[in-house]
Amino acid sequence: MASNLKKKAGKREVIIKEAAFLFKEKGYGSASMRDLAERVGVEAASIYSHIKSKDEILEEICFRIAGEYVSHISKIENEKSSYTDKVKAIINLHIRLMVEDAASVAVTNNDWKSLSEPKLSIFKTLRKGYEARFARLIEEGIAKKEFAPMNVSVAMFTILSSIRWVELWYNPERSITEKELEKDITNLLLKGLKK
Amino acid sequence: MASNLKKKAGKREVIIKEAAFLFKEKGYGSASMRDLAERVGVEAASIYSHIKSKDEILEEICFRIAGEYVSHISKIENEKSSYTDKVKAIINLHIRLMVEDAASVAVTNNDWKSLSEPKLSIFKTLRKGYEARFARLIEEGIAKKEFAPMNVSVAMFTILSSIRWVELWYNPERSITEKELEKDITNLLLKGLKK
DNA sequence: CCTACCGATCGGTAGG
DNA sequence: CCTACCGATCGGTAGG
Incomplete structure (x- = not known):
């Protein structure tokens, strides 16, 4: 029973x-x-x-992932740490979610446009809110001279999308561990390709 | 007539x-x-x-974009320039194609999985070939000490996917020009976020 | 959770 | 390039 x-x-x-x-x-x-x-x-x-419907499944997938991001960024904002560490924490969050539930993250990234109203608008609002909060951390980091001056939107979107490839490439059989992956991506984004 | x-x-x-x-x-x-x-x-x-079919349209879109990438990378490989400039040229190529034909690039990125055989396999092979050539440029750049040592695949995929967001954000009415966009993205990827 | 089935819509063709 | 239409498949429901 x-x-x-x-x-x-x-x-x-x-x-x-x-x-x-x-x-x-x-x-x-x-x-x-x-x-x-x-x-x-x-x-x-x-x-x-x-x-109830095919639609409902997509909603469930997209809003669970969106919820993960939103709930974690509050914690990151409130931490007493440098902006460098806050950005590192966000990169870490995205990599971790991607590795833990690659399918759901991929679907959210690729198919959120198929959400129907009013969920589509709600999703867009959630995403914009998340992006605005991430952008503010970068902005403050620049103001505090931790980061080089640059267009904040460009920096934010570049960082966010740079992690999307992990979905296509990473699998647990790779010789690289999640920790190494995270270190390499973070280093590249913070310090750049150049020696 | x-x-x-x-x-x-x-x-x-x-x-x-x-x-x-x-x-x-x-x-x-x-x-x-x-x-x-x-x-x-x-x-x-x-x-x-x-x-002939819906399928044929998708093929046409994906293979045109793939062809653009493949034909340009040969030129970049043969240029007598630093590896830094070669990588810059690739970043420039991706941004330019994205700005010139955002819809086709977006479709290629999002829907290539819907290609049917044998086109799907051919597309995958083309893409792998392109990635291998880009990876080799990074590898040689590291060997020549132009770039910091790092996992070559991680660097390549991070750079390639970091440009994808442009599709969602950029439009000609933005106050930022294509040149500025390109400069900011290139700087971030080459020098990093940190000051 | 299944059988049986619905109306709608799909990609695509025939014929002009 | 249109009208007329095809068989297949779609998301979903009724009833048990």
């Missing part, structure tokens, strides 16, 4: 997790609910006992 | 151009040929006088 309940509660998670893999592989628009059902191991109609 | 012929030759281009905008906006899988026909201003069936 208890195991039955647990199985049922877990099924929704299984569906969302498999959906993340599927959407990452094929793209949201090209993935069908029948594809998803096959991966989960049930008939297509059965999926709908656990979720 | 001559104008009729020209009109016909141009129509295929119009279709591919509109498709790039459409695919960028909605994603390849979520965009329909009826959407595309409406943008072009004809009935859905009429599209097929100019192209």
Whole structure:
């Protein structure tokens, strides 16, 4: 009985997790609910006992990831540390999420445009808020002479998107560890390519 | 007569151009040929006088962009310049293509996975070849002590993907010019955020 | 969770 | 380039 309940509660998670893999592989628009059902191991109609719509799955994936970012940046802002360390913490956050749940991060990055209203607008607002807070940390870092003077938006977006490739390249069988990956990316972004 | 012929030759281009905008906006899988026909201003069936299939349009977009990259890197390799300047030239190439044809670059980045075989494999091979050549330039730059020692793949992918955000942010109405954008991104990647 | 099925929409073709 | 239409597949529902 208890195991039955647990199985049922877990099924929704299984569906969302498999959906993340599927959407990452094929793209949201090209993935069908029948594809998803096959991966989960049930008939297509059965999926709908656990979720309301294909849309809802995308929402769940995108807002979970967005929530992760937003909740962590508050902590980083409040830490008593240098701006260099705050930016390092943000880079670290993005790499960690990417390594821990590459599929969901990839889907959020690639398919958030397929969100339907009003969720699309809410997502955009969340993202803009996050970006504004990150931009402010860079701005303050420049003001405190920790960072070189430069266009704040350019710096922020360059850092944010520079981590996206990890999705395509990194897998646990690589000879490089997450720690090394993080160190190399952070060094490159903070100190540059040049010797 | 001559104008009729020209009109016909141009129509295929119009279709591919509109498709790039459409695919960028909605994603390849979520965009329909009826959407595309409406943008072009004809009935859905009429599209097929100019192209064979939806697939073919995606192929055309992805391989044109891939071709741009591949043809330019040969020139860069053969230039008698420092490795720093070669890397700068590659960054410049990516920014220029992104600014000139943001839609096609975005579609290539986001939807190449929807290519069907054998084009998918060919595309992957092209991309791997390009990456290998870029990686070698970084490797040689490190050997010549122009660049700091680091994992070559990490450096290459970080640089390549760091330019992707331009698609989402840049538009000609921004107060920043393409030249300034390029200078800021190049500086950040070569010298780093830190003062 | 399944069988059976719906209306809508898809990519694409025939024929003019 | 259009009208008319095809078979396949889509997301989703009814009923058990």
